[in-house]
Amino acid sequence: MAMTELDPRGLIRDSYRIEGISGPECRSIFLDWALGAMAGADIKAAITALLTHYGGEFPDHPMTQVLREGLAEAAPVKRRGGRKARLEH
Numbered sequence: 001m002a003m004t005e006l007d008p009r010g011l012i013r014d015s016y017r018i019e020g021i022s023g024p025e026c027r028s029i030f031l032d033w034a035l036g037a038m039a040g041a042d043i044k045a046a047i048t049a050l051l052t053h054y055g056g057e058f059p060d061h062p063m064t065q066v067l068r069e070g071l072a073e074a075a076p077v078k079r080r081g082g083r084k085a086r087l088e089h
Contacts, residue, residue, distance in 0.1 A: 003053060006046050009036060015063045016054055026062040030070060047071055 007013055011033045015026055037043055047070045055064045 001046075001049060006049055007033065009033075011036075012050055012054070012063065012067075016058055016061060021062060023062040023065065026066040030063070030066045034070075044071060 003013070011029050015021055015029045018025075034043060037046065047067050051064065051067045051071075054061070055067070058064050
């Protein structure tokens with residue numbers, strides 16, 4: 001898949017060009033990119049392709065770290081609603 005298909009608005013590409021960009025800024029850009037991904041897209045495959053493209057050249061860049069975190073499995077969500085949650089406070 002071409003980079004223009006993986007990152008059609010160039011958000012990830014541009015993040016690598018911003019000198020002095022921080023981790024929180026990269027996370028914000030990543031979230032914007034992920035929300036703008038086409039419905040039904042394989043996000044993990046796209047992240048892997050982006051890491052392959054940028055990660056080798058920029059191994060210590062904050063966006064590389066954010067992309068790696070994007071591949072990590074999310075912790076299961078614990079429900080905190082209902083009567084039990086109200087009585088615990």
